Amino acid sequence: MDPLTQGVLGASLSQSASKKQHLVVAGVLGLLSGMAPDLDAFIRSESDPLLALEFHRQFTHSLLFIPIGSLICALFLYHLFSKRCGFSFKQSWLYCALGYGTHALLDSCTTYGTQLFWPLTNERYAWNTISIIDPVYTLPILILLVLATCMRAPWLARIAFLWALIYPTLGMIQRDRAEASGWQLAQERQHTPIRLEAKPSFANILVWKVVYETESRYYVDAVRVGTSVNTYPGESIAKLNVSRDLPWLDPDSQQAKDIERFRWFSNGYIAQDPTDALRIIDVRYSIVPNQMKALWSIKLSKAVDANTHVKYETHRDNTSESRQILFAMLTGNK
Structure with a gap:
């Protein structure tokens, strides 16, 4: 957080x-x-x-x-x-x-x-019950703490802490609803996921990113779980296969080791960026939840020696188009 x-x-x-x-x-x-x-x-x-x-x-x-x-x-x-x-x-x-x-x-x-x-x-x-930044979670706690301090009222702090427990519990309920919708989507596609997870999109627990893995690909979709459930089918991408996708890479090189370190960090959800063959992305995170525009990645190079590390890159998808798409999902529009 x-x-x-x-x-x-x-x-x-x-x-x-x-x-x-x-x-x-x-x-x-x-x-x-x-x-x-x-x-x-x-x-x-x-x-x-x-x-x-x-x-x-x-x-x-x-x-x-x-x-x-x-x-x-x-x-x-x-x-x-x-x-x-x-x-x-x-x-x-x-x-x-x-x-x-x-x-x-x-x-x-x-x-x-x-x-x-x-x-x-x-x-x-x-x-996976709360976004890494969520004003709906933070602001009530902050306001109650300011009031508790000004009024010297510990009971207001207790209400703040109670809200701190209630909100992730609501997120757990929302996560389970989103996962159920994700399993239904996979079934409609006649897929049998190896694993499936739902993650809250940026700053809310209303719209969720559903990520699931099959034998060869990752699929991402967006699900809005309000009084009704809206699904926004998304993209898919091939799972990274180092020997197939990076045949030039020495398996004993530092870059090859760094890919495995990045795989551990990303809980296995890594793929080759379709726009850059030397970039490996973490498919779990994106501003628009049904897209593959990763928020961070590692960049390989063919021109370095065997002891050189990969580069770590962050990507900020702050375009007005991305914000509009996420807002449309939040308001339930297709």
């Missing part, structure tokens, strides 16, 4: 557990600790662009790391300001732990993938 959402969620739980006189400091401790796990974004390498993908949402996001991560936050924030506000170190650590502990669970509600049980396993958990 975005840093603001992570911060206000952490603050909502810390304020919910605080006394009236501790509300402000508890909120600040929860806010800052709720954002702290994303400091792993600073782990990166100029020569290896995929290193950041491997470490983001890894050890700092593990449930097993919460005591350590929150302790680091408490040590820093206690001496920075909470000690001067009359807080004991134990109190500071408690509120930091509450804020820090919300982060990984919220990230797991998105589609990106979070290594909740590292180092026991590097499996990426993604429950």
Whole structure:
């Protein structure tokens, strides 16, 4: 999730557990600790662009790391300001732990993938119940927290945290409805998917991207699950076969290894970009949910040596046409 959402969620739980006189400091401790796990974004390498993908949402996001991560936050924030506000170190650590502990669970509600049980396993958990940015989720929490702080009313923070639980639950219901529609689409095409997933489109839980895999291809469709269900059949693309699609690539080269690293990050949903044979895309993400315009990819090169890494590229599909198509889906228009 975005840093603001992570911060206000952490603050909502810390304020919910605080006394009236501790509300402000508890909120600040929860806010800052709720954002702290994303400091792993600073782990990166100029020569290896995929290193950041491997470490983001890894050890700092593990449930097993919460005591350590929150302790680091408490040590820093206690001496920075909470000690001067009359807080004991134990109190500071408690509120930091509450804020820090919300982060990984919220990230797991998105589609990106979070290594909740590292180092026991590097499996990426993604429950696909909420978009990585969703104002309908964030704004009520933020407003209630501002009111709770101004009025010194912990009960408002508890309502904020209750909303933080209710909305992903609604997303779970919506996800299951979208998946059911996706299975129906696949059946109508006489396909038997190996796997099928539904993911919320940008900033809402009304329109979903359904991705499913057959023996040779990936299919993407959009589904609007409101009072009725509208489907928007989309595109398909061949699954990446390295030996077939990239016959020139040395299997022992760093680029070949990086493809497998990118495959792990993308949960296997990778394909060759139809507009660029040297680009490998993550088919899970696009602004328009029934299209293959990926938001990120890796770029290969035939002109580099065997030890050179791939390039990591991001793509922002912010055209007015894409926004209009998504808006039409949100409003239920064909």
